[in-house]
Amino acid sequence: MPAASPPSPVPQLAEMLCFSVYAANHALTRVYKPLLEPLGLTYPQYLVMLSLWGEDGQTVGRIGDQLFLESSTVTPLLKRLEAAGLVSRARDQADERVVRVRLTEQGRALRDKAASIPECILQATGLELDAALRLRDEMGRLRDSLAARDED
Amino acid sequence: MPAASPPSPVPQLAEMLCFSVYAANHALTRVYKPLLEPLGLTYPQYLVMLSLWGEDGQTVGRIGDQLFLESSTVTPLLKRLEAAGLVSRARDQADERVVRVRLTEQGRALRDKAASIPECILQATGLELDAALRLRDEMGRLRDSLAARDED
DNA sequence: CGCGGATTGATCGCGCACGATCTATCTTGT
DNA sequence: ACAAGATAGATCGTGCGCGATCAATCCGCG
Numbered sequence: 001m002p003a004a005s006p007p008s009p010v011p012q013l014a015e016m017l018c019f020s021v022y023a024a025n026h027a028l029t030r031v032y033k034p035l036l037e038p039l040g041l042t043y044p045q046y047l048v049m050l051s052l053w054g055e056d057g058q059t060v061g062r063i064g065d066q067l068f069l070e071s072s073t074v075t076p077l078l079k080r081l082e083a084a085g086l087v088s089r090a091r092d093q094a095d096e097r098v099v100r101v102r103l104t105e106q107g108r109a110l111r112d113k114a115a116s117i118p119e120c121i122l123q124a125t126g127l128e129l130d131a132a133l134r135l136r137d138e139m140g141r142l143r144d145s146l147a148a149r150d151e152d
Numbered sequence: 153m154p155a156a157s158p159p160s161p162v163p164q165l166a167e168m169l170c171f172s173v174y175a176a177n178h179a180l181t182r183v184y185k186p187l188l189e190p191l192g193l194t195y196p197q198y199l200v201m202l203s204l205w206g207e208d209g210q211t212v213g214r215i216g217d218q219l220f221l222e223s224s225t226v227t228p229l230l231k232r233l234e235a236a237g238l239v240s241r242a243r244d245q246a247d248e249r250v251v252r253v254r255l256t257e258q259g260r261a262l263r264d265k266a267a268s269i270p271e272c273i274l275q276a277t278g279l280e281l282d283a284a285l286r287l288r289d290e291m292g293r294l295r296d297s298l299a300a301r302d303e304d
Numbered sequence: 305c306g307c308g309g310a311t312t313g314a315t316c317g318c319g320c321a322c323g324a325t326c327t328a329t330c331t332t333g334t
Numbered sequence: 335a336c337a338a339g340a341t342a343g344a345t346c347g348t349g350c351g352c353g354a355t356c357a358a359t360c361c362g363c364g
Contacts, residue, residue: 011202011270017284018180018273019199020291023220025177026321027298028170033322044350047171054164060313068175071313073351080349097312097359118163121170126297132169135290139172142287145278146179178351185352196320212343223343225321232319249329249342 021139031124035117039110045081046114048074052087052103053111059092060099068147086110173291183276187269191262197233198266200226204239204255205263211244212251220299238262 029043036046044067051066052058058066064074078101081087086107092098122132181195188198196219203218204210210218216226230253233239238259244250277284 015288016202016270017277017279017288017291018184020288020295021173021177021180022195022199024291024295024298025173026220027295027302028173029321030302031298032170042349043174047174050163050168061311068178069350070352072315072353075314077350091313095312095360099313118168124298124301125169125294126301127169127294135294136167136169136172138287138290139169139176142277142279143172143176143179146176146183146276149276149278150179150182182352194319213341221320222322224323224345227344229320243343247330247342251343 021142028121031121032117035120039113040084041110041114044069044073044077046117048077048081049086049107049110049114052101052107057100057102060089060101063101068143081107173294180273183273184269187272191265192236193262193266196221196225196229198269200229200233201238201259201262201266204253204259208255209252212241212253215253220295233259 032043032046036043039046041049047067048063051063060071060074060078063069063078064071067074078087078089082089085104088102088104089099090102092100122129125132127135184195184198188195191198193201199219200215203215212223212226212230215221215230216223219226230239230241234241237256240254240256241251242254244252274281274284279287
């Protein structure tokens with residue numbers, strides 16, 4: 001077959017950085033799924049728990065900031081975690097606008113059961129630790145650049 | 153504050169490769185949104201159109217393979233593209249199980265209007281072309297590794 | 305004190321994304 | 335030729351993820 005019929009300006013999916021990020025993200029959540037299922041968590045729920053394990057008692061807004069998500073995403077997510085008995089949600093007494101999210105005993109206990117997951121994921125990436133860290137940094141910078149171009 | 157209270161095995165969000173991919177993916181779709189809105193497309197719909205601009209008349213299954221998506225995701229997506237008048241869906245006469253997806257005149261015409269988008273995205277990434285291509289390849293390999301660890 | 309704007313979450317509607325399941329069609333073995 | 339299995343899409347229910355909107359609370363200024 002010829003090289004290109006008209007001088008095609010259409011990039012193939014495989015050629016696009018954005019698609020590779022999109023596909024890698026899906027592949028990641030698929031690898032996480034069987035690891036998180038025994039804990040009763042989805043991948044976004046796991047990210048919220050990670051955030052709370054790092055700092056308990058955060059507000060809804062702060063969790064959203066850390067995960068780069070809107071309240072319309074975080075609120076229902078937290079309600080499901082609450083329904084699962086992993087967190088509690090309560091208005092802050094000093095500022096009734098704010099909702100504080102706190103780990104329950106069960107939520108804290110889950111931390112140990114999740115301890116082996118990062119190792120499993122790193123394994124699945126097929127990367128050495130330093131390569132993974134370098135890639136993480138590059139993706140972080142990419143995110144920052146994209147977010148910066150988003151204010152206008 | 154001290155370096156770490158107990159020898160904490162909890163990785164912070166910012167430390168995790170998977171989260172950086174997750175966040176970069178979201179940031180990408182946010183950058184795409186205002187570019188695609190004038191075309192009446194969402195980001196996944198744009199990916200489908202890209203695939204069809206590259207090869208018209210694909211089956212539903214093949215589109216799913218290219219995008220790494222299930223039929224339960226692709227079918228409704230295609231229905232929306234059909235409702236928008238961009239594609240037609242019809243059973244293959246030779247094999248009635250198969251549905252062929254074809255661009256309409258309008259769907260083909262959209263290709264020109266979308267031509268400037270990849271340039272805009274590359275710009276927003278803040279990357280030189282060669283750096284973007286390298287990153288694309290790394291993400292592609294990452295996806296492949298993860299998908300491979302998924303067969304078991 | 306009290307009004308006006310700002311901040312914080314919650315709600316709603318829509319569009320992915322998946323696993324599980326279903327139906328229709330095709331293929332294979334005998 | 336026909337039953338058994340395979341294959342291709344479609345459907346359903348659940349859970350993100352967002353923009354737009356709303357209600358409640360807080361803050362600041364007169």
